Amino acid sequence: MIDSVVGAGGARLAVRTAGDPARPPIVFVHGWAQSSLSWAAQFADPVLTTEHHLIAFDLRGHGESDAPADGYGDSVTWAADLAAVLAYAGRPATVVGWSYGGLVITDYLRTHGCASLTAIVLVGAITEIGPGRPGGKTARAMVEALPDALSDDPAVAVPAVVSLTLRTTAEPVPGPLAQAWAGQTLRVSPAVRRALFRRDVGSADVLSAVSVPTLIVHGTEDAVVDPAAAEYAAGKIPGANVRWFPRVGHAPFAERVDEFNGVLRAAAAEGGKG
Amino acid sequence: MIDSVVGAGGARLAVRTAGDPARPPIVFVHGWAQSSLSWAAQFADPVLTTEHHLIAFDLRGHGESDAPADGYGDSVTWAADLAAVLAYAGRPATVVGWSYGGLVITDYLRTHGCASLTAIVLVGAITEIGPGRPGGKTARAMVEALPDALSDDPAVAVPAVVSLTLRTTAEPVPGPLAQAWAGQTLRVSPAVRRALFRRDVGSADVLSAVSVPTLIVHGTEDAVVDPAAAEYAAGKIPGANVRWFPRVGHAPFAERVDEFNGVLRAAAAEGGKG
Numbered sequence A, B: 001m002i003d004s005v006v007g008a009g010g011a012r013l014a015v016r017t018a019g020d021p022a023r024p025p026i027v028f029v030h031g032w033a034q035s036s037l038s039w040a041a042q043f044a045d046p047v048l049t050t051e052h053h054l055i056a057f058d059l060r061g062h063g064e065s066d067a068p069a070d071g072y073g074d075s076v077t078w079a080a081d082l083a084a085v086l087a088y089a090g091r092p093a094t095v096v097g098w099s100y101g102g103l104v105i106t107d108y109l110r111t112h113g114c115a116s117l118t119a120i121v122l123v124g125a126i127t128e129i130g131p132g133r134p135g136g137k138t139a140r141a142m143v144e145a146l147p148d149a150l151s152d153d154p155a156v157a158v159p160a161v162v163s164l165t166l167r168t169t170a171e172p173v174p175g176p177l178a179q180a181w182a183g184q185t186l187r188v189s190p191a192v193r194r195a196l197f198r199r200d201v202g203s204a205d206v207l208s209a210v211s212v213p214t215l216i217v218h219g220t221e222d223a224v225v226d227p228a229a230a231e232y233a234a235g236k237i238p239g240a241n242v243r244w245f246p247r248v249g250h251a252p253f254a255e256r257v258d259e260f261n262g263v264l265r266a267a268a269a270e271g272g273k274g
Helices: A036-043 A046-051 A075-089 A100-112 A140-145 A154-166 A175-187 A190-195 A204-208 A227-236 A257-272 B036-043 B046-051 B075-089 B100-112 B140-145 B154-166 B175-187 B190-195 B204-208 B227-236 B257-272
Strands: A002-006 A012-019 A025-029 A053-057 A093-098 A117-123 A214-219 A241-245 B002-006 B012-019 B025-029 B053-057 B093-098 B117-123 B214-219 B241-245
Touching: A002 A075, A002 B002, A012 A036, A012 A046, A012 A075, A025 A036, A025 A075, A025 A100, A036 A046, A036 A053, A036 A175, A036 A257, A046 A257, A053 A075, A075 A093, A075 A100, A093 A100, A093 A257, A100 A117, A100 A204, A117 A257, A140 A154, A154 A175, A154 B154, A154 B175, A175 B154, A175 B175, A175 B190, A190 B175, A204 A227, A214 A227, A214 A257, A227 A241, A241 A257, B002 B075, B012 B036, B012 B046, B012 B075, B025 B036, B025 B075, B025 B100, B036 B046, B036 B053, B036 B175, B036 B257, B046 B257, B053 B075, B075 B093, B075 B100, B093 B100, B093 B257, B100 B117, B100 B204, B117 B257, B140 B154, B154 B175, B204 B227, B214 B227, B214 B257, B227 B241, B241 B257
Parallel strands: A025 A053, A025 A093, A093 A117, A117 A214, A214 A241, B025 B053, B025 B093, B093 B117, B117 B214, B214 B241
Antiparallel strands: A002 A012, A012 A053, B002 B012, B012 B053
């Protein structure tokens, strides 16, 4: 089901839901130039959808959400957008952030602290961004894709986007899925793709103040976000647990569906005790 | 606004609407491996949205609609899907079909005749499909894109899809729009892209029975669907008018927005007299 919420500045944000609205919510935040469809394997899991209300939204400028001219470089805007989705969830939620989605969660924490959160799960995530920021350290595939993947020119952008897509996972994803992921990226306007990188944010103080159970999931072979970014967040967030996925790349939730979904359920249950 | 209707076999079809629900509806049917977003320039037109209720849907397997395993080669299924959208419109409508969308309209006519239709507008459209079918004659860019654009392998499919996208218009479309169009194509699964071509359908008898005002719009430089396909439909449909767009390719509604929207309003008005 597709619904919508009103985010910062009146932007309409598309929300995809599954599962039982009476069960504890899990809110999913996708990464740079992707969409709520990233979480297809979670939305298709009969156990997760029985035990939880799953809510994934499209970041502003992505998927079916509005693409306002601005807000992409502003922590307060991202915080307000996620706050709108958490309000839609209607009760405290486990929040899951992939890649840039981890930065959006950190934006939320910066403004709202852990209000409305029962647990945090960071997956292949960054929590900072900008030159030399340890919580935002990208890895080889992302470094090599930039700046080409941000170009207005299809002849420049498309090969870079496809190459980055194919290096998202450690083992090749099936070709049709790789095409779908690349398609999601290409439908995000190059202007928005660029705007998300135009930030310089440190988060040490924000991470140190986290007061809900936090799980950090990272593939040891992640070629997009460096495992050092996970280590940084793990070192700052009080009591954070780290779960390394060996022989896995940037998308543990797609590369090891059953294992990831089990870990997610456990993290949500841990948060539910609080 | 995104809504949905239930098409053949229970498939949920995404419906995008704009304008005034009290005004005469115009239903838009997009082409192969595209989506309801094809009609962005119509949905953004203040005159069209004042005078009409605009309703565009995503064909099964496309955009935000369900992608069932089958139905893509079956005239009766396509007819039922369009019938569901026309029922959603709530009153007789002008129906606009681009490219493969013209074939879907013809599928509807085959089963339902002109029931619920006030006018038909075919744009760069086919009305038949299969080897040697004159109403389905493709042009050079499409011939050259196949079969590569149907491959599961991104290395084969992506360059073919991008090349076809860039040849959709006579003058280059802006790079970001070309990337968005290619992105829409890539998110349609290769299996669905292939299935739409697995048909062999003649439509001479169906076209001869059309009893509502029909306008055929075609760019003289269309490199995807041969202008001969337009001439064929024009020769079969009683009283059909043809409007050639000189120096325009396969997407008159995007290449000449104002002119196309004016022609569309006139066609809808002509149908409204009936």
